[in-house]
Amino acid sequence: MSAENTTLKCTPYWWEAAPVSPVPEVPLEKRVDVAIIGAGYAGLTAGLTLARAGRSVAIYDKQHPGEGASSRNGGITSGNIRLDHATLVKKFGQERADAITLEGKDARQHLYDMITAEGIDCDFAQVGRFGGALGTEDYERMARHAEHLERNLGIESYAVPQAEQHKYIGTDFFRGGSVRMDIGGLHPAKFIAELLRVAQAAGVVVHSDTAVEGIDQEASGFTVRTARGQVQAQQVLICTNGYTDGATPWLRRRIVPVRSRIIATEPLPPELMDKLMPRRMMLNDTRTLGFYFRPSPDGTRILFGGRDGTSLEDPTKPVAYLRRNLLDLFPELEPFAISHTWYGKVAMHRDMIPRIFEKKGMLYATGFCGSGVVWAPWIGRKAAQKILGNTNEAPSAFDFQPPAAIPFYNGKPWFMPFFMMKYRMDDRAKMRRAGR
Template sequence: MQASNVINLHLHELYPSAKQAYQTTTEVDAGMTNISSEPYWWAAAPPQDFEMDSWPTRADVVIIGGGYTGFGAAIPLARAGLDVVILERDQIGSGASTRNGGITSGNLRVSLDKLTKKFGKEKATAFYREGKTAREDLFDFIKAEKIECDLQNCGRLVGALRPDSFESMKRAAEKLNVFLNIKTKVFERADLPDYIDTSRYCGGILRDDIGGIHPAKLLNGMCKIALAESVKISTQTKVLSVSKTNQTSTTSDFRVETSRGLISAGHVISATNAYTDKGQPWLRRRLVPVISEMIATKELGENMVRSLMPGLNMYSEALELGHYYRPSPDGKRILLGGRRMSPDPTKARDRLISGLTSIFPQLSGVSISNHWFGFVAFPFDQLPKLAVHDGVIYPAGFCGSGTVWARWLGQKAAHMVLDDLQDSVFQGVPFRTMPFYSGDPWFLPLAMNFYAIQDKFKTTTK
């Protein structure tokens, strides 16, 4: 990326409020002929509307937002016999849960070493251990519930662009092995062609415990289960405010004001994450919404995809702003994503295409079928959260790794309501904001600049 591009980013164009960008989702790529601005995934599992038979005046639990977090919470609550209502501002599947790459990473952006310095060795390891459990739990859930979401236990390969970052990846992998018994395989450059046909990387590390899903089919499956468990869902229903009515009462504690009317609730779980609007100012001040976007190629054919990605794995790069990519579940296309670096959708799309061809020069001139974007949420300390404020439970801030974390921490939020002692190490971790921050991340271009410069050093051969 050129330095001038980085510096010329226009803040409000690039990072409009979540609400504005949400509304322009289908317009952003207008004018690009034959390239759909809808997620590739929506062809098989489009977003859906649901209406309740009648507007309920009360629920045991109101959940705001119908993504993995919301359904992750709703299913165990309904199974425990509670009356659960999900309120969704748009359609079920409009948010990040149907826009993502479907890589079940369950990553933490903060390294084990940094977490150890901050929390001590025991707690640091507990964060990573919970990630491992959460990932396994997602796989078990999909299998047990027989959700048809193209689950692939295929492993994820991370490519290193420089020998020194390869060495530090090896050290980190060794720690995962020692502390958490997570098996990794190290590939020197000569061995990489068995997994990926590229000369971009000097080595790579494969983790067997990470795989792939069709993200929209997963959400669809979760939604079906919730409906079967009598969860009530109301789409096109925007929550405008949440307030406590009675500090002492055990029922009807919250007053939830929505675009369709009032509802009172014993508990409220906020599952709006990166799409949080001004109706939830406390959460909005604590999350930085960042645009992540993807392209899908037109059909390349199974032979071509297999020749480029013989391992048919999930893939990513050891860079701050590196790309993540994968074959489509049918093995005929390649999907690639990254962070948005330009306010101009054409340039943003071209950056992704150039990312794709820098990995696979064989794809020079490739046609793209879809280019779409969504938001991912970062807390300031880049650690996922399971917080409580004024009685509302907030699972949030999955830093672009929510296919695992969102459902898991949504589920943990349900267990907090049920008070059944299924604790999480994320409970009680401070959820801080910054002075003068209200949810519009004016500083993001600077941060992106900073990361782009860091990446420049990581891609220069030593």
């Protein structure tokens, strides 16, 4: 076989089985209890929670439901927090840092329970995740963290020395790693389609291809101005994340959209998949600009993703970059072509913690920092509970002050090439220290 592929598809592999599509158009409501901006994981989960509590809910999205990151991501239920625990303590204090760590376990379990309880067919499998260490320093840190998860949180997690890593991944690239078994994989486009189905069945009205152009606060609530007309709402919940636009300029100064790109191989021989991914786990590594990768749900392909620091529409360079790093791990893939490539926008911000916050009477649930498969449904649900105000559950540890604005930034991340260059230099230095 040749690695050349003249029929490279630049649409998500996930859309082959679950294409995104608009919902049938219905007239706009004159008034609703809660207007939600954004029909992704967070918005739909919030709408479902509110509708089942008796609120009238309408969701507005400028694209098709889930057309953004919700149907484009890697489908790994990682629930990562970008900051390590020591940094969390330094920034937010010991109490909140501990609460954030503990809530991650609840968030992940909530996702799994929802998939089961709602009968959501999304190819979910709790197969665990192997994280590969670049060097011995990373390995020792990962081993300590695995011990902490097992001892203090009751999460099955353990270190994997280099001599045993071939049981988990067919490469000599890493110097060992660690496993945590509370992580799995799902089909993100199937998940958002099923979540839409469940939300609509509960009475949530979803308006696709209906851009919100502005929101005005009034004495009786809010006027939501859309491309199709105005709606009065008692409360507004904004869940736009990486696709935040000029409709909410205050939020746009705080949220940085960053491209995350994925490539998918053509179908691979079963014996090769058995060698490279013997346990069909989710996988990642310890680079600053790390990569995440996994088998496709049917076990026939490898999907490999990472940050795309370009603003190019031509995918040639970013695809070549990802493929080169994929081959560093698995040289056996050299003869096989890449069948699909696509990107979605994740939402980064200065604090790097998913967040619920209020501003001028509006509630926000956003800033998932590339781990929205777990955090978006959880933060959306917690935001809905805050609106309801009658829950017996404890407040979320992620409900506090909004992230700070970014100086000289108004939606166009002009500074990203500089950060990407710095992070790549840091990773090269780490590789050198690891003897690469």
